[in-house]
Amino acid sequence: MKWEGQRESNNVEDARGGGRRGLPIGGRGLGVGGIVVALLASWVLGVNPLTMLGLMQGGGTQAEAPVGDSQAQDPGYRFVKVVLADTEDVWAAYFQRSGQQYQMPRLQVFRGSTDTACGQGEAAMGPFYCPADRKVYIDLGFFDTLRERLGAPGDFAQAYVIAHEVGHHLQNLMGTTEKIDRLRGRATERDVNAMSVRLELQADCYAGVWTHLSQRGKGWLEQGDIEEALNAAAQIGDDTLQKRSRGTIVPESFTHGSSAQRVHWFKRGLESGDLKACDSFSSTAL
Known part of the structure; x- marks a missing residue:
């Protein structure tokens, strides 16, 4: 991905100087089984289920570290700014074609923990989107987890994660998030899981x-x-994570979709280039 030299977004906040420093991702700690538990916990806590994908580690917290100029210029931070900037450009142009104005989200990079309008954000939650403040939150250590523990290396794998969270921002702007939240209030656990998928x-x-x-x-x-x-x-x-963690797959417990479904829907958007092709809520969509 030729991202060097591209425009960097001004809607990125670097909050890595405050809060509790996150635990090292690459060391010993939680296995895939624990990751599945974290995914379920994310739903209970009301956080986007994608957000708990890799992160709970054993051990104590470390001392707080200040943010310096070199940290603000590190490649991982700049990469996030470039990808966010491109989502801004793409979605602003897309909305403009239909006579609408795209309201850009903000993105906060943090270390360890941070305050959000959806409650306390933790490194153990991975990247997540908070509808209440329209912000994407990322502890950059998640990308190490993505590469080293989840078997998904590469800069465009990281770009996909960011674009997915911005996708939740689009759902928020379009009223989809609010509609689903209303339905969840009177649905069974199985139906709630299905809506999440x-x-x-x-x-x-x-x-x-x-x-x-x-x-x-x-x-x-x-x-x-x-x-x-x-x-x-x-x-x-979900099936890949469940099979790795316990050797069995329980489809009714899925909250993200199977590997085949996630690949299918990404490819559907990729091939169409049109949000109208993304009606996953149709009764026959899955």
């Missing part, structure tokens, strides 16, 4: 639409980039 798959599809439009506009993807995103989508499928 459809919400996540639509965000995957939106990430695919962004990929299509971004590549058409910039041509910045390189050989293997799309495969990185598809692999990431497959590695975080």
Whole structure:
């Protein structure tokens, strides 16, 4: 992915100087079984289910570390700013074509923990979107987890994660999030899980639409980039995580969708380049 030298978003906040410093991702700690538990916990806590994908580690907290100029210029931080900037450009142009104005989200990079309008954000939650303040939150250590523990390396795998969270922002702008929240209040646990799956798959599809439009506009993807995103989508499928953790698969407990479903919906958005192709809530969609 040829991202160096591209525009960087001004809607990124670096909050890595405050709060409790996160635990090291690459060391010993939680296995895939624990990751599944974290996914379930994310739903109980009311956080986007994608957010708990890799993160709870054993051990104590570390001392707080200040943010310096070199940290603000580190490649991972700059990469996030570039990807967010491109989502801004793509979605602003898309909305403008239909006579609407795109309201850009903000993105906060933090270390360890941070305050959000959805409650306390923790590194153990991974990337997540908070509808209440319209912000995406990322502890950059998650990308180490994505690469080293979830088997999804590559810069475009990371871009897919960011685009997925921005997809949740689109759902918020379009009223989808509010509608689903209302339905959840009177649904059974099984139905709630099913709605969560459809919400996540639509965000995957939106990430695919962004990929299509971004590549058409910039041509910045390189050989293997799309495969990185598809692999990431497959590695975080519910069936893949469940099989790794306990050897059995329980479809009614899915909250994200199977690996095949996540790949399918990302590819659907990628091939169409149109949000209208992302109706994962149709009764026959899955």
